[in-house]
Amino acid sequence: QLNLNPYWMPFSHNRYYKQDAAHRVHRMLARAEGSYYWTTENHKLYDALSGLWCCGLGHRHPRLVEAVKQQLDVLDYGTAFQMGTPGVFKLAERIAEAAPAGFEHVFFCNSGSEAVDTALKMALAYHRARGEAHRTRFIGREKGYHGVGFGGISVGGMVANRKMFAAGMLPGVDHLPHTHNLKEMAFSRGEPQWGSHLADELERLVALHDASTIAAVIVEPMQGSAGVIVPPQGYLKRLRELCTKHGILLIFDEVITGFGRMGQPFAAQYFDVTPDLITFAKGVNNGLVPMGGVIATKSIYDTFMTGPDHMVEFFHGYTYSGHALAVAAAHAALDVIAEEQIYPRVNALSKTLEEAVHGLKGEANVIDIRNCQLAAAVELAPMEGKPGLRAIRVFEEALKRGVLFRFTGDIIAMGPTFVSTPEEIGHMAEVLRESIRAAG
Numbered sequence: 001q002l003n004l005n006p007y008w009m010p011f012s013h014n015r016y017y018k019q020d021a022a023h024r025v026h027r028m029l030a031r032a033e034g035s036y037y038w039t040t041e042n043h044k045l046y047d048a049l050s051g052l053w054c055c056g057l058g059h060r061h062p063r064l065v066e067a068v069k070q071q072l073d074v075l076d077y078g079t080a081f082q083m084g085t086p087g088v089f090k091l092a093e094r095i096a097e098a099a100p101a102g103f104e105h106v107f108f109c110n111s112g113s114e115a116v117d118t119a120l121k122m123a124l125a126y127h128r129a130r131g132e133a134h135r136t137r138f139i140g141r142e143k144g145y146h147g148v149g150f151g152g153i154s155v156g157g158m159v160a161n162r163k164m165f166a167a168g169m170l171p172g173v174d175h176l177p178h179t180h181n182l183k184e185m186a187f188s189r190g191e192p193q194w195g196s197h198l199a200d201e202l203e204r205l206v207a208l209h210d211a212s213t214i215a216a217v218i219v220e221p222m223q224g225s226a227g228v229i230v231p232p233q234g235y236l237k238r239l240r241e242l243c244t245k246h247g248i249l250l251i252f253d254e255v256i257t258g259f260g261r262m263g264q265p266f267a268a269q270y271f272d273v274t275p276d277l278i279t280f281a282k283g284v285n286n287g288l289v290p291m292g293g294v295i296a297t298k299s300i301y302d303t304f305m306t307g308p309d310h311m312v313e314f315f316h317g318y319t320y321s322g323h324a325l326a327v328a329a330a331h332a333a334l335d336v337i338a339e340e341q342i343y344p345r346v347n348a349l350s351k352t353l354e355e356a357v358h359g360l361k362g363e364a365n366v367i368d369i370r371n372c373q374l375a376a377a378v379e380l381a382p383m384e385g386k387p388g389l390r391a392i393r394v395f396e397e398a399l400k401r402g403v404l405f406r407f408t409g410d411i412i413a414m415g416p417t418f419v420s421t422p423e424e425i426g427h428m429a430e431v432l433r434e435s436i437r438a439a440g
């Protein structure tokens with residue numbers, strides 16, 4: 001008999017999961033392959049969120065598994081500081097090549113949260129190296145999710161992630177308004193037409209704090225964790241213009257959007273807006289071994305290399321930065337993305353997803369449907385005035401029917417694997433329809 005108590009589950013309702021076997025039905029995973037999980041009871045689940053947005057190439061892709069096995073025969077862990085491996089140098093080059101022009105340098109870490117902290121620290125140190133150490137303030141966005149480090153929750157804008165730790169927030173952080181507006185943009189397909197003016201709120205914050213105090217603006221080009229909130233047309237371009245005008249760095253947190261989901265290497269290319277720093281994680285190696293990182297422009301890197309700190313130009317790093325197993329998996333993932341033509345495939349599949357999810361319009365209790373490339377969300381009306389109750393019922397109904405969705409509040413999120421078939425996407429949407437009806 002499995003003792004459930006010692007394991008403190010992350011971002012989970014531990015009491016609900018542990019107290020009653022009925023609450024755990026189909027929620028103990030044993031095995032995975034391609035777009036599917038199997039539970040310990042051998043119940044098959046279509047993985048509608050590619051793990052947690054990280055396994056787009058499908059679980060246990062043979063190329064990745066083989067690459068990691070081979071790496072284990074040669075080198076396990078290679079000392080990260082003042083040392084290197086050919087693989088990590090080569091990987092940085094490949095990632096920089098995939099990034100927009102001007103991005104030439106990659107710093108590695110082990111998660112999205114670490115990538116965000118790294119990018120924030122890079123921004124501070126960059127301004128310091130240029131003699132503008134007074135630029136210390138960050139601007140995030142309401143409903144933003146940037147992981148769980150103190151930097152990330154400070155610039156993040158999801159209330160639940162912040163309220164327990166309010167005393168630990170970074171000082172001086174301010175937030176742009178979010179762009180989620182059911183009145184003006186419900187049921188938009190792709191980027192909503194309404195809302196680009198919300199980027200002008202940055203002018204208000206600059207007027208309030210003065211540009212000379214602001215180091216960086218950080219946003220997810222498409223907000224994932226808050227429930228697929230798609231940027232209004234023209235919004236990101238406007239943010240870029242304002243950051244440039246005021247000497248503020250623009251950071252795109254591409255932990256979800258990087259390496260495939262946008263049908264381009266990065267959302268920067270999909271939206272045709274170039275930030276100054278890009279964070280990544282998840283898709284870089286298909287979630288096989290934890291890895292994250294930050295891609296920096298030549299001009300930012302050069303500022304460090306010609307800056308005042310001659311010994312260690314950026315005093316930051318992790319024991320597992322550029323871990324050999326993560327690097328091996330990432331090389332294989334980049335190979336698979338090219339060989340299996342993942343970007344064109346995602347572009348084609350995105351149209352199927354758009355049609356499938358918007359086909360749920362008109363279902364009772366569906367109050368919004370949003371999509372952006374291979375990401376989508378269905379927002380539900382709260383049940384009995386209890387936020388989240390309807391979504392968890394839908395989630396459980398869908399598990400019974402063999403689909404694993406993710407829910408946040410009353411939003412059901414979908415991020416299918418890039419290797420899904422149109423039939424699987426259609427089936428996923430029909431299971432969601434049945435589950436919404438069954439949830440009552």
Ligand code: PMP
Nearest residue numbers: 111112113145146147253255256
């Ligand atoms: N930033 C974004 C945009 C994310 O979506 C996430 C995770 N969903 C993170 C950061 C944090 O990543 P991790 O959980 O790997 O720390």
